[in-house]
Amino acid sequence: xxxxxKRMAGISVAAVGGVAAYDLVQKQHAILRNFPVVGHFRYxxxxxxxxxxxxxxxxxxxxxxxxxxxxxxxxxxxxxxxxYFGFGTDNDVERNVGYPIIKHRTFAGTGASTAPHARxxxxxxxxxxxGAARGRRHxxxxxxxxxxxxxxxxxxxxxxxxxxxxxAALADCLHNTGEGALSPHHQRGGDLVFQIGTAYFGCRDExxxxxxxxxxxxxxxxxxxxxxxxLSQGAKPGLGGMLPAAKVSPEIAATRGIxxxxxxxxxxxxxxxxxxxxxxxxxxxIADATGLPVGIKxxxxxxxxxxxxxxxxxxGERGVDFVNVDGGEGGTGAAPLVFADSVAYPxxxxxxxxxxxxxxxxxxxxxVFIGAGKLGLPENAVVAFALGVDMVNVGxxxxxxxxxxxxQKCHTDHCPVGIATQDPRYTxxxxxxxxxxxxxxxxxxxxxxxxxxxxxxxxxxxxxITADDVDLLDAQRTATSLGExxxxxxxxxxxPTELATEIDRLMTTRP
Numbered sequence: 218x219x220x221x222x223k224r225m226a227g228i229s230v231a232a233v234g235g236v237a238a239y240d241l242v243q244k245q246h247a248i249l250r251n252f253p254v255v256g257h258f259r260y261x262x263x264x265x266x267x268x269x270x271x272x273x274x275x276x277x278x279x280x281x282x283x284x285x286x287x288x289x290x291x292x293x294x295x296x297x298x299x300x301y302f303g304f305g306t307d308n309d310v311e312r313n314v315g316y317p318i319i320k321h322r323t324f325a326g327t328g329a330s331t332a333p334h335a336r337x338x339x340x341x342x343x344x345x346x347x348g349a350a351r352g353r354r355h356x357x358x359x360x361x362x363x364x365x366x367x368x369x370x371x372x373x374x375x376x377x378x379x380x381x382x383x384x385a386a387l388a389d390c391l392h393n394t395g396e397g398a399l400s401p402h403h404q405r406g407g408d409l410v411f412q413i414g415t416a417y418f419g420c421r422d423e424x425x426x427x428x429x430x431x432x433x434x435x436x437x438x439x440x441x442x443x444x445x446x447x448l449s450q451g452a453k454p455g456l457g458g459m460l461p462a463a464k465v466s467p468e469i470a471a472t473r474g475i476x477x478x479x480x481x482x483x484x485x486x487x488x489x490x491x492x493x494x495x496x497x498x499x500x501x502x503i504a505d506a507t508g509l510p511v512g513i514k515x516x517x518x519x520x521x522x523x524x525x526x527x528x529x530x531x532x533g534e535r536g537v538d539f540v541n542v543d544g545g546e547g548g549t550g551a552a553p554l555v556f557a558d559s560v561a562y563p564x565x566x567x568x569x570x571x572x573x574x575x576x577x578x579x580x581x582x583x584x585v586f587i588g589a590g591k592l593g594l595p596e597n598a599v600v601a602f603a604l605g606v607d608m609v610n611v612g613x614x615x616x617x618x619x620x621x622x623x624x625q626k627c628h629t630d631h632c633p634v635g636i637a638t639q640d641p642r643y644t645x646x647x648x649x650x651x652x653x654x655x656x657x658x659x660x661x662x663x664x665x666x667x668x669x670x671x672x673x674x675x676x677x678x679x680x681x682i683t684a685d686d687v688d689l690l691d692a693q694r695t696a697t698s699l700g701e702x703x704x705x706x707x708x709x710x711x712x713p714t715e716l717a718t719e720i721d722r723l724m725t726t727r728p
Contacts (some may be wrong), residue, residue, distance in 0.1 A: 282548065283613070283623055287594055294662035295618035295655035316690040317600050319682075322675035340389065341664045343585065343608050344680040344712055344720040347443060347510045348538045350583035354508030356538075357442060359585075359608060361390035362679060363598075363663050365656075366589050366612035367412045367447070367514070369397025371460045371469045371481070372627075373616075376647040377636040378402035380619050382409075383649065384656025393610065394419075396447055396483065397460075399435055400472040411436055412445045412514070416483040418473040427489040429506055436507050443539070444503055446496075448487070448515040449561070450543050459483070463630050464639045493525045497535040504538075512539030512585070516547070517567030518560070520574075527574045537584065540575075541610065542568045544590025548613040564590040565600065569703035572605045576709045581605065582716065595666040602667075602679040603687045603699050605710040611663070618659035619652035677724040681717060684710040 233254055240253035249256040283291075286302070293300035310316055341362045348356030365385050370378045378400065385392040385407035392407040394400075396414025403409060413420060413432070420432035436444065460469070460481040470477035490496045496513075504511045517523070530536040544564025561567065568588055575581045588606035592598045593614025601609055613621070620634045627637035635647035667679045674686050684700035691697070700710065712720070 282546070282591065283617065288617060288623065290594070291614055291617045291659060295659040297658050300662060310690070312692050314691055317596055318688045318690060318696060319596075319599055319670060319674065320686055320688060321673040324675070325672065326675035326677070338661050338665065339668065339724075341668060341678065342720075342723060344678060344716050345582075345585045345607050347585045348504075351504070351510075351536055351538055353504055353510050353538060355442070356510060359391055359442075361388065361660065361664065362602075362608045362667065363388075363593075363660050364391040364410075364608060364610050365393060365407075365615050365660075366610035367393035367395035367410075367445070367450075368612055368616070369395030369460075370400040370402055370472060371397045371464055371639075372637060374632075374635055374638055374644045374647065375400070375402045375468070376644050376649055377616070377619060377652075379405050380647065380649045380652035381615060381656055382407040383653035384619070384660070387653060387657035388660035390660055391442060393445065397469070398472050398474070399439055399441075400468070404439060407440070409439060409441045410443045410445050411439075411441045412447050414447045414483055415485065415487050416473075416481075417489070418475070421474055429502065432503065433506050436509060441509065443510045443512065444507065445539075445541060446487075446500070446511065446513050448513055449518075450514070450516060450547060461630070466639055469639070493522070493529050497526075497529055497537075500537055501535050510538035510585075512537045512541060512587075514541035514543060514587075514589075516543045516545060516561035517571060518562065520570055523571050523574050527578045527580060530580055531578055536580075539585040539587055540571065541587035541589060542571055542606075544568070544588075544592075547590040564588060564592065564597075565604065565703070568601070568604055568606065569705070573704060573709070576605075576706070581709070582713050593663060595663060595670065598663065598667060599670050599679065599682060600687055600699065603682045603684050603710055604703065604705075605684075607680060611660075614663075615656060615659070618656050620647065620655075676721075678720045680712055680720060 236257075237253040240249040240256065243249060286307070290300050308316070340360060343359040343362055346356055346358045365381050368378075368381070372395065379402045382392050382403050382405040386405065391410050392403070393410040394403055394412050396412050396416065396418060398419025399409065399411060411419075411432075413427075416425065417427045419435055420428055422428045422431070432444075435441070462478050462480045465475065465478055465481050467477050473481065475481050490499045500511045503509075526537075542564065544567060545561035546563050562570070568586075572581065572586065575584060585608070586606045587608050587610055588601040589610040589612065591613075592601050592609040593611030598609050616636055617623070619636065621636050622634055624633055626632055630638045630640055632638040632643055635644040638644060671677060671679050671682060674682050676682060684703070684705050685698050687699045688696040689699065689702055699705070700707075711717070
Protein backbone atom coordinates (compact mmCIF):
# COMPACT_ATOMS: atom_id res chain seq x y z
CA UNK A 218 0.00 0.00 0.00
CA UNK A 219 2.83 2.38 0.91
CA UNK A 220 4.58 1.65 -2.39
CA UNK A 221 1.35 2.36 -4.32
CA UNK A 222 0.84 5.67 -2.52
CA LYS A 223 4.42 6.67 -3.30
CA ARG A 224 3.87 5.79 -6.97
CA MET A 225 0.67 7.83 -7.10
CA ALA A 226 2.36 10.72 -5.36
CA GLY A 227 5.23 10.56 -7.83
CA ILE A 228 2.83 10.57 -10.78
CA SER A 229 0.95 13.52 -9.29
CA VAL A 230 4.15 15.48 -8.73
CA ALA A 231 5.25 14.73 -12.28
CA ALA A 232 1.88 15.82 -13.65
CA VAL A 233 1.98 19.07 -11.71
CA GLY A 234 5.55 19.62 -12.82
CA GLY A 235 4.53 19.06 -16.43
CA VAL A 236 1.69 21.54 -16.13
CA ALA A 237 4.00 24.07 -14.48
CA ALA A 238 6.60 23.65 -17.21
CA TYR A 239 3.97 24.13 -19.92
CA ASP A 240 2.52 27.18 -18.15
CA LEU A 241 5.95 28.81 -17.93
CA VAL A 242 6.68 28.51 -21.66
CA GLN A 243 3.24 29.11 -23.18
CA LYS A 244 2.55 32.68 -24.32
CA GLN A 245 -1.24 32.79 -24.54
CA HIS A 246 -2.04 33.52 -20.88
CA ALA A 247 0.03 35.94 -18.83
CA ILE A 248 -1.52 34.73 -15.59
CA LEU A 249 -0.31 31.17 -16.18
CA ARG A 250 3.19 32.34 -17.12
CA ASN A 251 3.40 34.36 -13.92
CA PHE A 252 1.49 31.94 -11.68
CA PRO A 253 1.98 28.42 -13.04
CA VAL A 254 -0.50 25.76 -11.89
CA VAL A 255 -2.34 27.95 -9.37
CA GLY A 256 -3.34 30.29 -12.19
CA HIS A 257 -5.67 27.57 -13.48
CA PHE A 258 -7.87 28.06 -10.43
CA ARG A 259 -8.63 31.55 -11.69
CA TYR A 260 -10.08 30.12 -14.91
CA UNK A 261 -11.95 27.45 -12.98
CA UNK A 262 -13.57 30.05 -10.75
CA UNK A 263 -14.41 32.17 -13.80
CA UNK A 264 -16.08 29.18 -15.42
CA UNK A 265 -18.20 28.25 -12.42
CA UNK A 266 -18.74 31.86 -11.33
CA UNK A 267 -22.33 32.09 -12.59
CA UNK A 268 -23.26 28.96 -10.67
CA UNK A 269 -21.54 30.20 -7.50
CA UNK A 270 -23.30 33.56 -7.71
CA UNK A 271 -26.61 31.92 -8.49
CA UNK A 272 -26.66 29.64 -5.49
CA UNK A 273 -24.34 31.23 -2.93
CA UNK A 274 -23.55 34.89 -3.47
CA UNK A 275 -26.55 36.82 -4.82
CA UNK A 276 -29.61 37.86 -2.84
CA UNK A 277 -33.13 36.61 -3.58
CA UNK A 278 -33.99 39.59 -5.78
CA UNK A 279 -30.62 40.47 -7.26
CA UNK A 280 -29.74 38.10 -10.08
CA UNK A 281 -30.65 38.75 -13.71
CA UNK A 282 -32.34 38.04 -16.00
CA UNK A 283 -34.50 36.15 -13.48
CA UNK A 284 -33.91 36.52 -9.76
CA UNK A 285 -33.97 33.64 -7.31
CA UNK A 286 -37.44 34.74 -6.17
CA UNK A 287 -38.69 34.73 -9.75
CA UNK A 288 -37.27 31.29 -10.46
CA UNK A 289 -38.56 29.91 -7.18
CA UNK A 290 -42.08 31.12 -7.97
CA UNK A 291 -41.98 29.57 -11.44
CA UNK A 292 -40.50 26.29 -10.19
CA UNK A 293 -43.00 25.94 -7.36
CA UNK A 294 -45.91 26.85 -9.64
CA UNK A 295 -44.86 24.35 -12.29
CA UNK A 296 -44.55 21.57 -9.72
CA UNK A 297 -47.90 22.33 -8.14
CA UNK A 298 -46.19 23.21 -4.87
CA UNK A 299 -46.77 26.06 -2.44
CA UNK A 300 -45.71 29.19 -4.35
CA TYR A 301 -46.43 31.64 -1.55
CA PHE A 302 -43.66 33.64 0.18
CA GLY A 303 -43.29 34.42 3.86
CA PHE A 304 -42.14 37.30 6.06
CA GLY A 305 -42.88 40.09 3.58
CA THR A 306 -41.13 41.42 0.52
CA ASP A 307 -37.35 41.51 0.29
CA ASN A 308 -37.48 43.98 -2.61
CA ASP A 309 -35.89 47.34 -1.91
CA VAL A 310 -39.16 49.27 -2.12
CA GLU A 311 -37.73 52.16 -0.12
CA ARG A 312 -35.13 53.05 -2.76
CA ASN A 313 -36.48 51.51 -5.97
CA VAL A 314 -37.38 53.87 -8.82
CA GLY A 315 -40.08 52.65 -11.22
CA TYR A 316 -41.36 50.01 -8.83
CA PRO A 317 -44.98 49.11 -9.78
CA ILE A 318 -47.73 49.33 -7.17
CA ILE A 319 -51.12 47.79 -8.02
CA LYS A 320 -53.88 49.76 -6.32
CA HIS A 321 -56.46 47.46 -4.77
CA ARG A 322 -60.01 48.59 -4.05
CA THR A 323 -61.78 48.26 -0.74
CA PHE A 324 -65.13 47.40 -2.28
CA ALA A 325 -65.20 44.90 -5.12
CA GLY A 326 -66.74 45.64 -8.49
CA THR A 327 -69.74 43.75 -9.80
CA GLY A 328 -67.66 41.06 -11.49
CA ALA A 329 -65.00 40.39 -8.89
CA SER A 330 -65.39 37.40 -6.63
CA THR A 331 -64.92 37.83 -2.89
CA ALA A 332 -64.50 34.14 -2.03
CA PRO A 333 -61.12 33.08 -0.63
CA HIS A 334 -58.78 31.64 -3.28
CA ALA A 335 -61.51 32.10 -5.86
CA ARG A 336 -61.42 30.81 -9.41
CA UNK A 337 -58.47 28.44 -9.11
CA UNK A 338 -57.73 27.11 -12.57
CA UNK A 339 -60.61 28.90 -14.29
CA UNK A 340 -60.08 29.60 -18.01
CA UNK A 341 -59.20 33.19 -18.79
CA UNK A 342 -60.01 33.90 -22.46
CA UNK A 343 -58.81 36.93 -24.39
CA UNK A 344 -61.26 39.85 -24.40
CA UNK A 345 -61.00 40.43 -28.16
CA UNK A 346 -61.79 38.09 -31.06
CA UNK A 347 -58.64 37.83 -33.15
CA GLY A 348 -59.36 38.58 -36.79
CA ALA A 349 -62.94 39.71 -36.27
CA ALA A 350 -62.31 43.38 -37.08
CA ARG A 351 -61.11 42.47 -40.56
CA GLY A 352 -63.61 39.67 -41.13
CA ARG A 353 -61.14 36.80 -41.36
CA ARG A 354 -62.87 33.50 -42.14
CA HIS A 355 -61.25 31.73 -39.19
CA UNK A 356 -61.38 34.54 -36.64
CA UNK A 357 -61.36 33.19 -33.08
CA UNK A 358 -61.15 34.18 -29.45
CA UNK A 359 -57.93 32.76 -27.94
CA UNK A 360 -58.84 30.62 -24.95
CA UNK A 361 -55.98 31.88 -22.78
CA UNK A 362 -54.46 35.28 -22.02
CA UNK A 363 -51.16 33.45 -21.36
CA UNK A 364 -49.54 31.61 -24.28
CA UNK A 365 -46.19 30.06 -25.21
CA UNK A 366 -43.87 32.34 -27.17
CA UNK A 367 -41.98 31.51 -30.35
CA UNK A 368 -39.03 29.19 -29.70
CA UNK A 369 -37.85 27.18 -32.69
CA UNK A 370 -37.10 23.50 -32.99
CA UNK A 371 -33.35 23.69 -33.46
CA UNK A 372 -32.79 26.35 -30.86
CA UNK A 373 -34.70 24.01 -28.53
CA UNK A 374 -34.55 20.23 -28.52
CA UNK A 375 -37.29 18.04 -29.88
CA UNK A 376 -38.10 16.84 -26.37
CA UNK A 377 -38.47 20.43 -25.15
CA UNK A 378 -40.79 21.32 -28.04
CA UNK A 379 -42.91 18.23 -27.36
CA UNK A 380 -43.19 19.13 -23.68
CA UNK A 381 -44.22 22.69 -24.52
CA UNK A 382 -46.77 21.60 -27.11
CA UNK A 383 -48.35 18.89 -24.98
CA UNK A 384 -48.33 21.23 -21.99
CA ALA A 385 -50.02 23.92 -24.08
CA ALA A 386 -52.72 21.42 -24.99
CA LEU A 387 -53.27 20.61 -21.31
CA ALA A 388 -53.47 24.31 -20.41
CA ASP A 389 -55.60 25.15 -23.49
CA CYS A 390 -53.22 27.86 -24.65
CA LEU A 391 -51.50 28.66 -27.94
CA HIS A 392 -47.99 27.50 -28.83
CA ASN A 393 -45.98 29.66 -31.25
CA THR A 394 -43.73 27.58 -33.51
CA GLY A 395 -40.92 30.12 -33.73
CA GLU A 396 -39.32 30.82 -37.09
CA GLY A 397 -37.81 27.32 -37.37
CA ALA A 398 -40.95 25.90 -39.03
CA LEU A 399 -43.52 23.36 -37.89
CA SER A 400 -41.82 20.10 -36.90
CA PRO A 401 -43.28 16.72 -35.89
CA HIS A 402 -42.61 17.79 -32.30
CA HIS A 403 -45.22 20.55 -32.69
CA GLN A 404 -47.87 18.01 -33.68
CA ARG A 405 -48.70 16.79 -30.17
CA GLY A 406 -52.14 18.29 -29.70
CA GLY A 407 -51.49 21.94 -28.92
CA ASP A 408 -53.01 24.71 -31.04
CA LEU A 409 -50.35 26.63 -32.96
CA VAL A 410 -49.39 30.07 -34.17
CA PHE A 411 -47.18 29.59 -37.24
CA GLN A 412 -44.35 32.09 -37.32
CA ILE A 413 -42.91 33.25 -40.65
CA GLY A 414 -39.35 34.46 -40.26
CA THR A 415 -36.99 36.11 -42.70
CA ALA A 416 -35.73 32.74 -44.02
CA TYR A 417 -39.30 31.43 -44.60
CA PHE A 418 -38.53 28.05 -43.06
CA GLY A 419 -41.36 25.62 -43.71
CA CYS A 420 -42.88 27.82 -46.43
CA ARG A 421 -39.98 28.39 -48.83
CA ASP A 422 -39.05 27.09 -52.25
CA GLU A 423 -35.76 25.48 -53.24
CA UNK A 424 -34.15 28.91 -53.59
CA UNK A 425 -35.24 30.09 -50.15
CA UNK A 426 -38.02 32.38 -51.39
CA UNK A 427 -41.47 32.57 -49.80
CA UNK A 428 -43.90 29.99 -51.22
CA UNK A 429 -47.57 30.66 -50.48
CA UNK A 430 -48.72 27.22 -51.62
CA UNK A 431 -46.39 25.52 -49.14
CA UNK A 432 -47.65 27.76 -46.37
CA UNK A 433 -51.24 26.84 -47.18
CA UNK A 434 -50.34 23.14 -47.14
CA UNK A 435 -48.72 23.49 -43.71
CA UNK A 436 -51.52 25.43 -42.03
CA UNK A 437 -54.37 23.36 -43.48
CA UNK A 438 -52.82 20.08 -42.33
CA UNK A 439 -52.08 21.24 -38.77
CA UNK A 440 -53.99 22.96 -35.94
CA UNK A 441 -52.68 26.43 -36.88
CA UNK A 442 -54.96 29.19 -35.56
CA UNK A 443 -53.01 32.28 -36.63
CA UNK A 444 -49.95 33.35 -38.61
CA UNK A 445 -47.29 35.67 -37.22
CA UNK A 446 -44.80 37.49 -39.45
CA UNK A 447 -41.66 38.08 -37.42
CA LEU A 448 -40.01 41.36 -38.32
CA SER A 449 -37.59 41.30 -35.40
CA GLN A 450 -37.23 40.03 -31.84
CA GLY A 451 -36.32 41.82 -28.67
CA ALA A 452 -32.95 40.28 -27.92
CA LYS A 453 -31.43 40.81 -31.37
CA PRO A 454 -33.59 43.09 -33.54
CA GLY A 455 -32.34 43.74 -37.05
CA LEU A 456 -29.76 40.96 -36.74
CA GLY A 457 -31.31 37.71 -37.95
CA GLY A 458 -30.81 34.30 -36.41
CA MET A 459 -27.95 31.81 -36.52
CA LEU A 460 -28.23 28.08 -35.93
CA PRO A 461 -24.70 26.63 -35.82
CA ALA A 462 -23.89 23.62 -37.98
CA ALA A 463 -23.55 21.38 -34.92
CA LYS A 464 -27.26 21.83 -34.25
CA VAL A 465 -28.44 21.24 -37.84
CA SER A 466 -29.36 17.57 -37.57
CA PRO A 467 -31.04 15.62 -40.40
CA GLU A 468 -34.42 16.17 -38.73
CA ILE A 469 -33.90 19.94 -38.40
CA ALA A 470 -32.65 20.15 -41.96
CA ALA A 471 -35.75 18.35 -43.23
CA THR A 472 -38.06 20.53 -41.12
CA ARG A 473 -36.52 23.79 -42.28
CA GLY A 474 -35.68 22.77 -45.84
CA ILE A 475 -31.96 23.48 -45.50
CA UNK A 476 -28.68 21.51 -45.96
CA UNK A 477 -27.68 19.25 -43.10
CA UNK A 478 -24.60 20.04 -41.01
CA UNK A 479 -24.15 23.61 -42.25
CA UNK A 480 -24.53 26.92 -40.41
CA UNK A 481 -28.10 28.14 -40.86
CA UNK A 482 -28.27 31.94 -40.97
CA UNK A 483 -31.54 33.86 -41.19
CA UNK A 484 -31.39 37.20 -43.02
CA UNK A 485 -31.86 40.32 -40.94
CA UNK A 486 -34.84 41.46 -43.04
CA UNK A 487 -37.56 40.06 -45.27
CA UNK A 488 -37.21 39.66 -49.03
CA UNK A 489 -40.91 39.08 -49.77
CA UNK A 490 -41.65 42.75 -49.02
CA UNK A 491 -39.62 45.91 -48.65
CA UNK A 492 -41.92 48.61 -47.27
CA UNK A 493 -45.20 49.09 -45.40
CA UNK A 494 -47.41 48.88 -48.48
CA UNK A 495 -45.78 45.67 -49.67
CA UNK A 496 -45.98 44.21 -46.14
CA UNK A 497 -49.72 44.92 -45.87
CA UNK A 498 -50.26 43.41 -49.33
CA UNK A 499 -48.33 40.36 -48.08
CA UNK A 500 -50.55 40.18 -44.97
CA UNK A 501 -53.76 40.36 -46.99
CA UNK A 502 -52.50 37.81 -49.49
CA ILE A 503 -51.81 35.30 -46.72
CA ALA A 504 -55.09 36.05 -44.94
CA ASP A 505 -57.09 35.59 -48.16
CA ALA A 506 -55.36 32.28 -48.94
CA THR A 507 -55.64 30.78 -45.44
CA GLY A 508 -58.57 32.58 -43.82
CA LEU A 509 -56.47 32.91 -40.66
CA PRO A 510 -55.72 36.04 -38.64
CA VAL A 511 -52.33 37.43 -39.63
CA GLY A 512 -50.18 39.70 -37.48
CA ILE A 513 -46.66 40.91 -36.91
CA LYS A 514 -44.06 40.48 -34.20
CA UNK A 515 -41.50 43.20 -33.70
CA UNK A 516 -39.19 44.85 -31.24
CA UNK A 517 -39.51 48.64 -31.11
CA UNK A 518 -36.77 50.93 -32.30
CA UNK A 519 -37.21 53.62 -34.94
CA UNK A 520 -40.83 54.76 -34.58
CA UNK A 521 -41.30 55.87 -38.21
CA UNK A 522 -42.34 52.30 -39.04
CA UNK A 523 -45.23 52.43 -36.59
CA UNK A 524 -46.32 55.88 -37.75
CA UNK A 525 -46.42 54.63 -41.34
CA UNK A 526 -48.22 51.39 -40.40
CA UNK A 527 -50.97 53.23 -38.52
CA UNK A 528 -51.30 55.75 -41.34
CA UNK A 529 -51.79 52.98 -43.93
CA UNK A 530 -54.34 51.18 -41.73
CA UNK A 531 -56.58 54.21 -41.21
CA UNK A 532 -58.63 53.53 -44.35
CA GLY A 533 -59.57 50.04 -43.16
CA GLU A 534 -58.74 48.45 -46.51
CA ARG A 535 -55.67 46.60 -45.26
CA GLY A 536 -54.30 45.85 -41.84
CA VAL A 537 -52.77 43.42 -39.40
CA ASP A 538 -55.00 41.47 -37.03
CA PHE A 539 -52.56 41.48 -34.15
CA VAL A 540 -49.36 43.19 -33.07
CA ASN A 541 -46.87 41.32 -30.89
CA VAL A 542 -44.47 43.78 -29.24
CA ASP A 543 -41.30 42.14 -27.98
CA GLY A 544 -39.33 44.02 -25.35
CA GLY A 545 -35.59 44.56 -25.68
CA GLU A 546 -35.16 42.58 -22.45
CA GLY A 547 -36.48 39.47 -24.22
CA GLY A 548 -34.42 36.31 -24.45
CA THR A 549 -32.70 34.41 -27.23
CA GLY A 550 -30.43 31.43 -27.65
CA ALA A 551 -27.53 33.58 -28.79
CA ALA A 552 -26.88 37.23 -29.59
CA PRO A 553 -23.97 39.69 -29.56
CA LEU A 554 -23.82 41.42 -26.19
CA VAL A 555 -24.54 44.87 -27.61
CA PHE A 556 -27.77 43.60 -29.18
CA ALA A 557 -28.90 41.82 -26.03
CA ASP A 558 -28.09 44.86 -23.87
CA SER A 559 -28.71 47.97 -25.92
CA VAL A 560 -30.73 47.50 -29.13
CA ALA A 561 -34.55 48.04 -28.96
CA TYR A 562 -36.67 49.63 -26.26
CA PRO A 563 -37.59 47.65 -23.16
CA UNK A 564 -41.16 46.40 -23.22
CA UNK A 565 -42.98 49.12 -21.29
CA UNK A 566 -41.50 51.99 -23.26
CA UNK A 567 -41.73 50.24 -26.61
CA UNK A 568 -45.27 48.97 -26.14
CA UNK A 569 -46.57 52.30 -24.87
CA UNK A 570 -45.17 54.09 -27.93
CA UNK A 571 -46.84 51.60 -30.27
CA UNK A 572 -50.16 51.52 -28.43
CA UNK A 573 -50.42 55.32 -28.29
CA UNK A 574 -50.15 55.53 -32.06
CA UNK A 575 -52.95 53.05 -32.65
CA UNK A 576 -55.09 54.67 -29.93
CA UNK A 577 -54.63 58.18 -31.33
CA UNK A 578 -55.89 56.86 -34.68
CA UNK A 579 -58.86 55.09 -33.08
CA UNK A 580 -57.54 51.67 -34.15
CA UNK A 581 -56.74 50.14 -30.76
CA UNK A 582 -59.98 48.13 -30.61
CA UNK A 583 -59.41 46.58 -34.07
CA UNK A 584 -56.06 45.02 -33.16
CA VAL A 585 -55.21 42.32 -30.63
CA PHE A 586 -52.10 43.45 -28.75
CA ILE A 587 -49.66 40.81 -27.55
CA GLY A 588 -46.75 41.51 -25.23
CA ALA A 589 -43.52 39.60 -24.64
CA GLY A 590 -40.32 40.16 -22.68
CA LYS A 591 -40.29 38.90 -19.07
CA LEU A 592 -44.10 39.13 -18.88
CA GLY A 593 -44.43 35.61 -17.48
CA LEU A 594 -44.20 37.04 -13.95
CA PRO A 595 -47.48 38.22 -12.41
CA GLU A 596 -46.43 41.79 -11.58
CA ASN A 597 -44.95 42.38 -15.04
CA ALA A 598 -47.99 40.88 -16.73
CA VAL A 599 -50.37 43.09 -14.72
CA VAL A 600 -48.47 46.21 -15.80
CA ALA A 601 -48.64 45.01 -19.41
CA PHE A 602 -52.42 44.51 -19.23
CA ALA A 603 -52.80 47.94 -17.66
CA LEU A 604 -50.90 49.43 -20.61
CA GLY A 605 -53.26 47.76 -23.06
CA VAL A 606 -52.05 44.27 -23.99
CA ASP A 607 -54.74 41.66 -24.57
CA MET A 608 -52.53 38.61 -24.05
CA VAL A 609 -48.94 37.80 -23.07
CA ASN A 610 -46.45 35.35 -24.52
CA VAL A 611 -44.00 33.55 -22.24
CA GLY A 612 -40.67 32.20 -23.48
CA UNK A 613 -37.89 31.88 -20.92
CA UNK A 614 -40.47 31.48 -18.16
CA UNK A 615 -41.90 28.50 -20.06
CA UNK A 616 -38.38 27.09 -20.33
CA UNK A 617 -37.88 27.53 -16.58
CA UNK A 618 -41.15 25.70 -15.96
CA UNK A 619 -39.86 22.62 -17.82
CA UNK A 620 -36.52 22.59 -16.04
CA UNK A 621 -34.26 25.42 -17.27
CA UNK A 622 -31.80 26.40 -14.50
CA UNK A 623 -30.64 29.69 -16.11
CA UNK A 624 -27.22 28.20 -16.80
CA GLN A 625 -26.96 30.66 -19.74
CA LYS A 626 -25.30 28.08 -21.98
CA CYS A 627 -27.96 28.27 -24.72
CA HIS A 628 -25.38 29.37 -27.31
CA THR A 629 -22.98 26.50 -26.61
CA ASP A 630 -25.17 23.42 -27.32
CA HIS A 631 -24.31 22.27 -23.78
CA CYS A 632 -27.58 23.06 -22.02
CA PRO A 633 -27.29 20.81 -18.94
CA VAL A 634 -31.03 20.09 -18.75
CA GLY A 635 -31.59 19.19 -22.41
CA ILE A 636 -33.73 22.17 -23.42
CA ALA A 637 -31.53 24.44 -25.58
CA THR A 638 -29.41 21.72 -27.17
CA GLN A 639 -29.52 18.91 -29.72
CA ASP A 640 -26.90 16.80 -27.91
CA PRO A 641 -28.40 13.39 -26.91
CA ARG A 642 -26.12 13.39 -23.87
CA TYR A 643 -28.29 16.16 -22.42
CA THR A 644 -31.68 15.73 -24.11
CA UNK A 645 -32.09 12.23 -22.66
CA UNK A 646 -32.59 13.84 -19.26
CA UNK A 647 -35.74 15.74 -20.27
CA UNK A 648 -38.81 13.63 -19.52
CA UNK A 649 -41.69 14.90 -21.68
CA UNK A 650 -44.43 13.33 -19.58
CA UNK A 651 -43.29 15.12 -16.44
CA UNK A 652 -42.38 18.42 -18.07
CA UNK A 653 -45.60 18.86 -20.07
CA UNK A 654 -47.57 18.87 -16.83
CA UNK A 655 -45.19 21.41 -15.33
CA UNK A 656 -45.72 23.79 -18.24
CA UNK A 657 -49.47 23.41 -17.87
CA UNK A 658 -49.28 23.97 -14.10
CA UNK A 659 -47.24 27.13 -14.59
CA UNK A 660 -49.64 28.62 -17.17
CA UNK A 661 -52.62 27.87 -14.91
CA UNK A 662 -50.82 29.39 -11.91
CA UNK A 663 -50.01 32.59 -13.80
CA UNK A 664 -53.61 32.91 -14.97
CA UNK A 665 -54.77 32.29 -11.41
CA UNK A 666 -52.58 35.07 -10.04
CA UNK A 667 -53.80 37.43 -12.77
CA UNK A 668 -57.39 36.69 -11.77
CA UNK A 669 -56.59 37.18 -8.08
CA UNK A 670 -54.97 40.54 -8.76
CA UNK A 671 -57.91 41.51 -10.97
CA UNK A 672 -60.26 40.71 -8.10
CA UNK A 673 -58.15 42.83 -5.75
CA UNK A 674 -58.51 45.73 -8.18
CA UNK A 675 -62.25 45.05 -8.33
CA UNK A 676 -62.63 43.64 -11.84
CA UNK A 677 -63.21 40.18 -13.27
CA UNK A 678 -60.52 40.02 -15.96
CA UNK A 679 -56.94 41.37 -16.33
CA UNK A 680 -57.90 43.30 -19.49
CA UNK A 681 -60.21 45.39 -17.30
CA ILE A 682 -57.22 46.66 -15.29
CA THR A 683 -56.40 50.14 -16.55
CA ALA A 684 -53.40 52.45 -16.56
CA ASP A 685 -54.95 54.29 -13.60
CA ASP A 686 -54.90 51.12 -11.47
CA VAL A 687 -51.09 50.95 -11.36
CA ASP A 688 -48.62 53.53 -10.06
CA LEU A 689 -44.84 53.65 -10.43
CA LEU A 690 -42.87 54.70 -7.35
CA ASP A 691 -40.01 57.15 -7.26
CA ALA A 692 -38.52 55.53 -4.17
CA GLN A 693 -40.48 56.92 -1.18
CA ARG A 694 -40.96 60.37 -2.68
CA THR A 695 -43.82 60.19 -5.19
CA ALA A 696 -46.13 57.77 -7.00
CA THR A 697 -47.25 58.43 -10.58
CA SER A 698 -49.88 56.51 -12.54
CA LEU A 699 -48.85 54.47 -15.57
CA GLY A 700 -51.06 56.63 -17.75
CA GLU A 701 -49.26 59.79 -16.72
CA UNK A 702 -45.78 58.27 -16.96
CA UNK A 703 -46.34 57.01 -20.50
CA UNK A 704 -48.48 59.87 -21.81
CA UNK A 705 -51.80 58.03 -22.09
CA UNK A 706 -55.04 59.92 -22.62
CA UNK A 707 -58.10 59.04 -20.48
CA UNK A 708 -59.50 55.66 -21.51
CA UNK A 709 -56.37 54.41 -23.24
CA UNK A 710 -55.21 50.98 -22.13
CA UNK A 711 -58.74 49.86 -21.30
CA UNK A 712 -61.53 48.18 -23.25
CA PRO A 713 -64.52 49.84 -24.91
CA THR A 714 -67.79 49.40 -23.05
CA GLU A 715 -69.12 46.69 -25.36
CA LEU A 716 -66.01 44.50 -25.05
CA ALA A 717 -65.75 45.12 -21.30
CA THR A 718 -69.37 44.03 -20.82
CA GLU A 719 -68.85 40.93 -22.95
CA ILE A 720 -65.71 39.70 -21.17
CA ASP A 721 -67.24 40.49 -17.80
CA ARG A 722 -70.24 38.34 -18.75
CA LEU A 723 -68.00 35.51 -19.92
CA MET A 724 -66.06 35.53 -16.66
CA THR A 725 -69.01 35.88 -14.28
CA THR A 726 -71.32 33.30 -15.89
CA ARG A 727 -68.79 30.45 -15.81
CA PRO A 728 -69.69 27.60 -13.44
